[in-house]
Amino acid sequence: MISIVFLVAAAIAVIFAVLTVVPRNPTTNLLSLVVMFFAMAAIFAILGMDFLAAIQIIVYSGAILVLFLFVIMLLNIRRVEAFGSGRAIQALLGTLVAAGIGGIVLVIAGLLRPVAGGVLPGVVNTGTAIPIGRALLSSHLFAFEFITLLLVAAIVGAFYLGKREEE
Amino acid sequence: MLGSLWLIPIICLAGAVFNLALGVLRTPKSVVTLVGVGSVGAATIAAYAALWEFLHQPVEVIVEPYFTWISAGAVNVNASFQLDPLSAVMVAFVTVVGFLIHVYSIGYMHSETDAGYARYFAYLNLFMFSMLLLVLGSNLPVTFIGWEGVGLCSYLLIGYYYDKKWCAAAGKKAFIVNRIGDLGFLLAIFATIAWFGSTEFTEIFPAAALHPDHFATAATVIGLLLFVGAIGKSAQIPLYVWLPDAMAGPTPVSALIHAATMVTAGVYMVVRANVFYRMSPTAMLVVAIVGGITAIFAATIGLVQNDIKKVLAYSTVSQLGYMFLGAGVGAFVAAIFHVVTHAFFKACLFLGSGSVIHACGGDQDMRTMGGLRKHMPTTYWTFLAATLAISGIPIFAGFFSKDEILAKAYEAGAGNLNGFGATYHLLWFLGLAGALLTAFYMFRVVYMTFHGEFRGAEETEHHLHESPPSMTGPLVILGVLSIIGGFLGFPGQLFGKSGLNLIEDFMHPVILPIAATAHGVAEGSAHAEHAVGLGTEWVLVAVSVAVAVLGIMIARRFYLGPQAFALPRRLADRFGFAYKLLLNKYWVDEIYDVLIVMPMYRFAIFCWKVVDELIIDTIFVNGAAFTVELTGDLMRFTTTGNVRNYALAVALAVFALAAFMW
């Protein structure tokens, strides 16, 4: 049962990923990405990571992509150019490299033996907020605080870079 | 003193160092003299103290190891000295003659600057240090250090007047030609290590003597290699060319280095290694042939030279040839005996010529001399004594030593030594002929310089004077030694009395007995002592004396009296080519120049222009730079400034890594 859900979510993800990359209209790209993120959240949920699925939607779709949308509107960005334009060698090599990396991972994935079975009570228990919160504030405390610092730095940086110059 | 033999050379070294420092500080000459001459004097006293002790104790060979010098795997070389009859004899006359020449130099070098004076004595002391190191060394490497050291000092002193280009060139020539011989010495050291595993004299010679079969090839090879070194150092054919040019140095230097001591180092080495030569007929024959031919060859050149020092130089080469001839016929003790007597009379001759040159205001050409015996009696009588010695007139020193060499050469011929009897006969004859020539050209010098009328400029004649006592003192001492020195080796066997030949008996332990070989070539046939009877020996003596007297008489006829110079001039005109040949020393220097020097010079230029400038500089050095520049120029096209290209590069790298790790 859940397999099918997974397959559907996966298909949506792939299709809308392609729609993010290929079309020329930036707004199209952005909104396709939003849908893709939803599909990703679904997959997280299927895997039992509820908290993360929520975070994915709230932070990614709700904050980051909104930010993108604002910038698109601020800069009044229209369609710029076609997919794959520019120097031919860039396009060719780019495609090859991308396919290559993907291919390698696929092959690795194929070689790994799938663990039979599926969800155990453990999975259900670790995907919620409480266990993650505990982990964040105990064993991963240092990284957590550091992320805080990083975010502050990002804010300051964005602020500074975005400042309008005095003429 | 016997426990501290090292003091003897070190005193001289200290003197050298002091004088170098004093020269820099421009101290007055009196201080330099005190240090320079005093150090050698002290060394002489120390040496004789050691010798006195040595004579009064029973041991024949004393080795004093000081410290381990080289310790590399199987090779162990100690810095150590050895005192045995041979080195004792060498030390005895080297120190005394050296000291006398140092004293002589005080007067001779008086007119030099303070700095130059100090430099002279510093180098001279350094030379004494090296020479003493050479003769006291107990193994080949230590001897080699001394060997190289004397070569260095020879270069420094020949080029003493370094601002004159030809003096500097002469110094270079001496050093370079010496170096060729040194290669032989080095190879001999390596061969000795390879065959014997050691280089100590007290180890290799007894080892070889006990197992002559086993070390037969070793003896030949090492013997020949050592002789190559001796050819260079002792100016034999073909490496003698540096000695006549070395006369560019101050005369005391010529006396000390190129007559009495350094050039005899080769003979010393050959006698030291007498075991090898007695085991190898080939090597011994080579030594004899080279020595004999050099003896007569140099004598012919000396016949017609007009520079007084050049005559003495060629005479030295010739006399060295006699010493090697002695060694080559098995008369090793006689060779050393001749070294000693030669030191006395040749030093006396050189110092006397220095006195003459000094009086003539620096002129060395005998054609502008004459009649000097009126003005310089002391110089004349000592010079005459030394000339009688070198000519081999009985009682005088050279007679006993040279006669013994010739007698042994004849014995070798008569006794068919090692089967080369005919060759040895021929060599004896050449030696005899050389004796005739020696007497002739030496008395030519005496007559041209001291007899007759003065042929030089008026002005010079007014300044003719005897030399100061600091110069005539040593002359007198050496003159006396030239007269009585021969009695060291009085051939008592001629009178049926043994034990009169002091030097022969003293040096007997140096000639180690060699065991019989498998081929039955026992010592017997190498010692052709009794091949010649007593009567024949007396005849030989008479013949040598007669030959010498004949030479003197011919010289007298040619150069003395109202008819002086007429006959030689006629002969020179008649045999024009022969005269030119001899005057130009057989054009050997020119031949060497064409055959060896110019090709090397051109090769050096080739290495410079082609190999260095073209190949290395242009292709490799500049080429490397050019390649780097080119690569840079090409690589800059990768910095497109386009971010996407950079991103592609990163992605490519990731892909490559992933592929590689997988």
Place this chain on the structure above:
Amino acid sequence: MDAVAVPYTWVLALSAVLFAIGTMGVLLRRNGIAIFLSLEIMLNSANLAFAAFAFRFASGHATAAAALDGQVFIFFVIAVAAAEAAVGLALFILLQRRKGSIDVDRANILRW
């Protein structure tokens, strides 16, 4: 509760495909915003890979900690992506002001 019949290798394969798509977007587009969006796809695919492995180790017996680690890491990745997006967009705004366009091919002053 049924067993989840999602082999984690499928999730991994999906991650690979998404990564390839994202990479192509980054390398082949000239629009700065589009590049950024493709970058987000790549980050997400990485998150997916983490999730796959976290899921795999969670299927074990006492390896709940591994699952936790994986999820925590995804959390951090999201946070970093947010920070990066903020700064990157600020840069794009600057680029627009200087060059008048966000075509990245136009920002090539560092050319030789």
